[in-house]
Amino acid sequence: MTSSRxxxxxxxxxxxxRPAFLYVMYGLLLWSVPLGLIGGVRPDVAAxxxxxxxxxxxxxxxxxxxxxxxxxxxxxxxxxxxxxxGVER
Numbered sequence: 001m002t003s004s005r006x007x008x009x010x011x012x013x014x015x016x017x018r019p020a021f022l023y024v025m026y027g028l029l030l031w032s033v034p035l036g037l038i039g040g041v042r043p044d045v046a047a048x049x050x051x052x053x054x055x056x057x058x059x060x061x062x063x064x065x066x067x068x069x070x071x072x073x074x075x076x077x078x079x080x081x082x083x084x085x086g087v088e089r
């Protein structure tokens with residue numbers, strides 16, 4: 001393994017990138033539990049929370065979603081190619 005590959009493979013930011021993304025996804029999924037409980041007790045409050053979250057996500061520009069999707073799919077394809085070539089574990 002070349003020194004540049006070793007340096008990239010040992011990069012702490014690179015090692016944390018995928019787990020950080022998954023933690024965000026887990027957080028969003030887990031948020032549905034307290035929101036469901038709030039909705040059972042105070043449907044009006046839950047509706048306002050949902051309205052605010054929808055407004056936030058709709059305010060994010062479309063190119064940002066495209067950039068994220070392209071980066072994530074590119075990373076996935078590069079990782080699969082690296083594993084198929086035997087370069088990565």
